[in-house]
Amino acid sequence: MPPPEPLRENVVRVEAPGHRFTLLATPGGDFLGADDAGDLAVLREADDRVVWEEIAGGYRHVGTGQHVEAKAGASGDRLLTWRGHAVGGDGCPGARPTPFRPVRGPDRLPSEYLRTFRERGWVCLPAVLDADTVDGLQRVAGCGPWSARTHDRGVSALDQHAAVARASAEPVSLWLTRRYMGTDEIRFAHPPSFAVLDRDDGERDVQGWHSDFPYLWGIDRRVGAGRIPELRTGDMVLGVQRNICVTDFTRGNGATRFKLGSHRRNEGPPPDWGLGVDFARPGHRKRHGLPYGGPDADVIEAPAGSVLLFDARTWHRAGLNATDGKRAAILQAVTPPWIMPFADSGAAFKTFLASSPWTEITDRERRELESLLVYEIVGPRGRQAITVDRELTERRGVNAGTGAP
Ligand SMILES: [Fe+2]
Structure with a gap:
């Protein structure tokens, strides 16, 4: 059977990216980010503030350049440390360590x-x-x-x-x-x-x-x-x-x-x-x-x-x-x-x-x-x-x- 319609349109191809960012989700599904003051915070929206880049031993916050260290926890989760303190579920250092889940992020900000x-x-x-x-x-x-x-x-x-x-x-x-x-x-x-x-x-x-x-x-x-x-x-x-x-x-x-x-x-x-x-x-x-x-x-x-x-x-x-x-x-x-x-x-x-x-x-x-x-x-x-x-x-x-x- 011939093609049912001539294929003459202009093709815009969106390729699968080779690199992408990571989001770090709390057990409730919200995102670890850095707030406007540069402090770690748990945020509800996936804007630039919650975008991380995976690096050796942890993640780098793309907006502020801050690093968190990561250790593998249960079932793919990560336990995070910031400036020597465990990161809690509210994003505050020094709280009870909370498992964060790395989530596939976008390839651009x-x-x-x-x-x-x-x-x-x-x-x-x-x-x-x-x-x-x-x-x-x-x-x-x-x-x-x-x-x-x-x-x-x-x-x-x-x-x-x-x-x-x-x-x-x-x-x-x-x-x-x-x-x-x-x-x-x-x-x-x-x-x-x-x-x-x-x-x-x-x-x-x-x-x-x-x-x-x-x-x-x-x-x-x-x-x-x-x-x-x-x-x-x-x-x-x-x-x-x-x-x-x-x-x-x-x-x-x-x-x-x-x-x-x-x-x-x-x-x-x-x-x-x-x-x-x-x-x-x-x-x-x-x-x-x-x-x-x-x-x-x-x-x-x-x-x-x-x-x-x-x-x-x-x-x-x-x-x-x-x-x-x-x-x-x-x-x-x-x-x-x-x-x-x-x-x-x-x-x-x-x-x-x-x-x-x-x-x-x-x-x-x-x-x-x-x-x-x-x-x-x-x-x-x-x-x-x-x-x-x-x-x-x-x-x-x-x-x-x-x-x-
Ligand atoms: Fe439509």
């Missing part, structure tokens, strides 16, 4: 990534997830060594394996998303969901060009319109799309097609590129052929375990898989908390609470998932968690379903 993100509207942390996490994600997706399995769409992905929560709480990409959006309060607009793409058969329906949630330009029923008006919103960012590469993403296996930089236009993709709203109609591909795939479009290739962040306004569409291996990603639309979500994440959080993966993750990961998935009304009665009300939904008679993002 978070602040460098942020600069790139702001300049280009997208950034990719290549292979930032460790091998165990990638294996867990591939097991859930039914790809890679787990190809004999089929992804189960009937059970929330978070409930299927702790790797989904771990990947969702990857700390550097969350910090970048918060800073790019200009708010600490970010939410997932729908529960983490898998997109698994197998070989294209030359006939099946495909996705057209669109901007992601909450804009949905090119997707809404009215061509050219979306949920957010095409206004000059300036620096205000209403959505970041966070795609976690569960497998390698290559041009041949259906890596996402982009028009990089198009977020700056504050408008949807051109109709002659083939919009999502058109390709959502069954049989559209058979009648009209494929959406645009020429040299004005880009493909970002990245290794499994990468986290790709892009401004949700960026025009894009799924590629077509011309290989026998499945291509899989976790899709996460991230918005400020005052944007109405795309699906009820609170309900998914409740089932996650009762699942076994909830017991297998750190306190930090639990805190992040709760904050990302639970929406609240903040008002005279304080903070109140909200979710879908079945009675009111039935009364309105509008429960037609929204489908997957």
Whole structure:
């Protein structure tokens, strides 16, 4: 079978790095760093202050140049010493020694990534997830060594394996998303969901060009319109799309097609590129052929375990898989908390609470998932968690379903 679409896009290849930094996590999952005064401290956010470089006998703090000595503890943990004193779980020297866990860090400083993100509207942390996490994600997706399995769409992905929560709480990409959006309060607009793409058969329906949630330009029923008006919103960012590469993403296996930089236009993709709203109609591909795939479009290739962040306004569409291996990603639309979500994440959080993966993750990961998935009304009665009300939904008679993002 010939390739289902001509491969003519501009390829942007993000390579797996040869060198990367280390984060040192407490048993609760927070990070040892140096605060603004240069003292050791345990910090909740993965910014430059928590970045360490492994050196002989310990770690060097990249920002301040301070060293901690490390001795191997149980199950890969490290007992740390700073200026002759054991480092405790609160980062204070002289306290009871606490085991710290070395965690795979980024290959560049978070602040460098942020600069790139702001300049280009997208950034990719290549292979930032460790091998165990990638294996867990591939097991859930039914790809890679787990190809004999089929992804189960009937059970929330978070409930299927702790790797989904771990990947969702990857700390550097969350910090970048918060800073790019200009708010600490970010939410997932729908529960983490898998997109698994197998070989294209030359006939099946495909996705057209669109901007992601909450804009949905090119997707809404009215061509050219979306949920957010095409206004000059300036620096205000209403959505970041966070795609976690569960497998390698290559041009041949259906890596996402982009028009990089198009977020700056504050408008949807051109109709002659083939919009999502058109390709959502069954049989559209058979009648009209494929959406645009020429040299004005880009493909970002990245290794499994990468986290790709892009401004949700960026025009894009799924590629077509011309290989026998499945291509899989976790899709996460991230918005400020005052944007109405795309699906009820609170309900998914409740089932996650009762699942076994909830017991297998750190306190930090639990805190992040709760904050990302639970929406609240903040008002005279304080903070109140909200979710879908079945009675009111039935009364309105509008429960037609929204489908997957
Ligand atoms: Fe999309």
